[in-house]
Amino acid sequence: xxxxxxAKIIDINGVMATAEVGGVCKEISLALVDDIAVNDYVIxxxxxxxxxxxxxxxxxxxxxxxxVARAAGVPWPEEPA
Amino acid sequence: xxxxxxxxDGRLAQTIxxxxxxxxxxxxxxxxxxxxxxHTHAIHRYGVQDLLPDNxxxxxxxxxxxxxxPMSQIDSAISLARKPDVxxxxxxxxxxxxxxxxxxxLKAKAQGAxxxxxxxxxxxxxxxxxxxxRQVVFFAIGFETTTPPTxxxxxxxxxxxxxxxxxxxxxxxxxxxxxNILQSPDVRELGRVRIDGFIGxxxxxxxxxxxxxxxFADEYQRPVVIAGFEPLDVMQAILMLVRQINEGRAEVENExxxxxxxxxxxxxxxxxxxxFELRRSFExxxxxxxxxxxxxxxxxxxxxxxxxxxDLQSHPWADNKACECGAVLRGxxxxxxxxxxxxxxxxxxxxxxxMVSTEGACAAYFTYGRYRDIRKTA
Amino acid sequence: xxxxxxxxxxxPVDFKHxxxxxxxxxxxxxxxxxxxxxxxxxxxxxxxxxxxxxxxFQVASGRMVVATDSHVVSPLFFPGGDIGCLSVHGTVxxxxxSGALPLYLCASFILEExxxxxxxxxxxxxxxxxxxxxxxxxxxxxxxxxxxGKGDGVFITTTGVxxxxxxxxxxxxxxxxxxxxxxxxxxxxxxxxxxxxxxxLSFGTTIESxxxxxxxxxxxxxxxxxxxxxxRDPTRGGxxxxxxxxxxxxxxxxTIREMDLPIRDGVRGACEILGxxxxxxxxxxxxxxxxPPEQAEALLKIMQGHPLAVDAAIIGEVCEDPHHFVEMATxxxxxxxxxWLSGEQxxxxx
Numbered sequence: 001x002x003x004x005x006x007a008k009i010i011d012i013n014g015v016m017a018t019a020e021v022g023g024v025c026k027e028i029s030l031a032l033v034d035d036i037a038v039n040d041y042v043i044x045x046x047x048x049x050x051x052x053x054x055x056x057x058x059x060x061x062x063x064x065x066x067x068v069a070r071a072a073g074v075p076w077p078e079e080p081a
Numbered sequence: 082x083x084x085x086x087x088x089x090d091g092r093l094a095q096t097i098x099x100x101x102x103x104x105x106x107x108x109x110x111x112x113x114x115x116x117x118x119x120h121t122h123a124i125h126r127y128g129v130q131d132l133l134p135d136n137x138x139x140x141x142x143x144x145x146x147x148x149x150x151p152m153s154q155i156d157s158a159i160s161l162a163r164k165p166d167v168x169x170x171x172x173x174x175x176x177x178x179x180x181x182x183x184x185x186x187l188k189a190k191a192q193g194a195x196x197x198x199x200x201x202x203x204x205x206x207x208x209x210x211x212x213x214x215r216q217v218v219f220f221a222i223g224f225e226t227t228t229p230p231t232x233x234x235x236x237x238x239x240x241x242x243x244x245x246x247x248x249x250x251x252x253x254x255x256x257x258x259x260x261n262i263l264q265s266p267d268v269r270e271l272g273r274v275r276i277d278g279f280i281g282x283x284x285x286x287x288x289x290x291x292x293x294x295x296x297f298a299d300e301y302q303r304p305v306v307i308a309g310f311e312p313l314d315v316m317q318a319i320l321m322l323v324r325q326i327n328e329g330r331a332e333v334e335n336e337x338x339x340x341x342x343x344x345x346x347x348x349x350x351x352x353x354x355x356x357f358e359l360r361r362s363f364e365x366x367x368x369x370x371x372x373x374x375x376x377x378x379x380x381x382x383x384x385x386x387x388x389x390x391x392d393l394q395s396h397p398w399a400d401n402k403a404c405e406c407g408a409v410l411r412g413x414x415x416x417x418x419x420x421x422x423x424x425x426x427x428x429x430x431x432x433x434x435x436m437v438s439t440e441g442a443c444a445a446y447f448t449y450g451r452y453r454d455i456r457k458t459a
Numbered sequence: 460x461x462x463x464x465x466x467x468x469x470x471p472v473d474f475k476h477x478x479x480x481x482x483x484x485x486x487x488x489x490x491x492x493x494x495x496x497x498x499x500x501x502x503x504x505x506x507x508x509x510x511x512x513x514x515x516f517q518v519a520s521g522r523m524v525v526a527t528d529s530h531v532v533s534p535l536f537f538p539g540g541d542i543g544c545l546s547v548h549g550t551v552x553x554x555x556x557s558g559a560l561p562l563y564l565c566a567s568f569i570l571e572e573x574x575x576x577x578x579x580x581x582x583x584x585x586x587x588x589x590x591x592x593x594x595x596x597x598x599x600x601x602x603x604x605x606x607x608g609k610g611d612g613v614f615i616t617t618t619g620v621x622x623x624x625x626x627x628x629x630x631x632x633x634x635x636x637x638x639x640x641x642x643x644x645x646x647x648x649x650x651x652x653x654x655x656x657x658x659x660l661s662f663g664t665t666i667e668s669x670x671x672x673x674x675x676x677x678x679x680x681x682x683x684x685x686x687x688x689x690x691r692d693p694t695r696g697g698x699x700x701x702x703x704x705x706x707x708x709x710x711x712x713x714t715i716r717e718m719d720l721p722i723r724d725g726v727r728g729a730c731e732i733l734g735x736x737x738x739x740x741x742x743x744x745x746x747x748x749x750x751p752p753e754q755a756e757a758l759l760k761i762m763q764g765h766p767l768a769v770d771a772a773i774i775g776e777v778c779e780d781p782h783h784f785v786e787m788a789t790x791x792x793x794x795x796x797x798x799w800l801s802g803e804q805x806x807x808x809x
Contacts, residue, residue, distance in 0.1 A: 032229050
């Protein structure tokens, strides 16, 4: 029920959009969000986009994880964005 | 899958686990409650507990909207479904939840009731459009994540004048539940449950923002870390909680910054405020009647309220005496401590909702983790 | 002038626009004509041309294997296949899982009044093609028709007969601690292909059903590694169910590694969106093999050399366990069990 998944917007048609996860496409509603553009990532829950994923914040979170690794002395290769 | 796979990386998991181990002071335990059912599921599915040191324990909270729905509400839904002119649309999770006398929506369907599983409230609207001569009722459940989609459906039905569509509203609120737990005798007086910190729900928080939790952190002096949905998010949040506890801090931190802001989704909040209002009190399985914890449809939209349209009467029905779902939901009892667990009560033959919902603590534990305790006693 | 009367003229069955009606199941002329013009013509073998109610055949002495399966899949036509070829592959595979060579099939049809004959012919032709490719004959069958609303288009039951080569002993109770567990390829393709066509779950994907006859792969495997202990095809309930069945039958436990499971991106994506676990999603063209540890590498090579098993992998081991748990090391680093399926993931999956 809590199930929500990050998906990429590949097409917008009024209030509806096509969201893609791992090659699978589904029609969803953008009624709960504003200013979404094609190629944005959104969190999808029961057929609606709830929020836009902030790529900068996403990268910062991953960097947080990597910092923990480096602090532990585990060599961590720089991942491409 | 982008924004998913990176947060499931096993190599990173180990290093964060080591950091937690290093941070957790020997000689004390850390009891952390993960409120959200999705987190309960993730913890069990990925075996997160295996990576944590023994003195960091997860206590499962009542954040599973299927689990906290009282039997009387299921009975009402079943009675609606049994009406010959009604099509009852429901999320899949509700189909097998037992009502009184062992009934369920799935069993009612097998007996001829028109019960349809939908993925979205949009599907229910379409069913209403396609069946103008039937009454289409949408069984709306869920926390703040799922409430805005119901609001959209009601607004849309109103805009279209879709007179045969109505909603049976059972939406509940997260902060009220957290408050209820922190106020409960188990926590406050009896010391049966010690909660040192909370992992805040992921997707509820994308809607309500991080701001509502500041009250709890302040008033009850417990740290809250909002965590994303993936196992690395959960592990990082645990690390952040352990650090806060060590440093004597009680703040709201946001690990899920890629999707949660302090204000949350204002557009969704506004729409919800337009359609719904607070009920004075709402019954939660296991927590009893909790004030200002549930939503009902506002007067302006009352023609879409199934409770009014069908004059639904709620008949309270006592849960099975031996069923400990209430205590499990409050974190007092572990699933394996319930007498019915794994024998009378299994996912196949559930007695209580914690075993039915995939996010219920009992189901998660039974499906993914029970082998640990069986092996210990063998 | 007298009109020309064609002596042997019989109005052909209208496969383009006609529908099944109750007379097609009544045992009368209409049924006989349908059988002749559709089934006998499509399957085209001496047994059916004989037009007896049963079929007689010789087998070499030794052990015979018989298996039966009903097919109620919905929708009838799905990406990568249809109920027709599925009904052939399914039973051929059941026979092959004991190491047997499939020889003959029987096919019975329950048709719903009103079902388009064009679709029925498409299904039967697909069955004939699948049977032909598998080297088996459909030698006898039955046709019944039920009233409109009492069926769902068509249900097909196939029964298969095969012979076990001497010296081959493959069955679900033979797994022993230390044995290796192999999987022939990607999980969940069939289930996802079916789900993508269900109305209330519609999503776009290029995933196709993996439905296929596995007996030639099995023959190659058995020839190279006669010590194979168990074979099982993970259909309904997926890999999880098949492994739990084998563990129970053999009285053992199992450990598998999530990172070694081949799963296509499209299947992962669909399962994420729908909240499903790929371990429980149906497959119709894959098999699990359990063999002694020293033969695992050789078996893997043989499998990977066959077009239906290029993605084969060693996914785990059999161990001692009085509780018969199937345990999995997750990609994340923790452990969980892979339990029996509760309830049903999706109805009418095969």
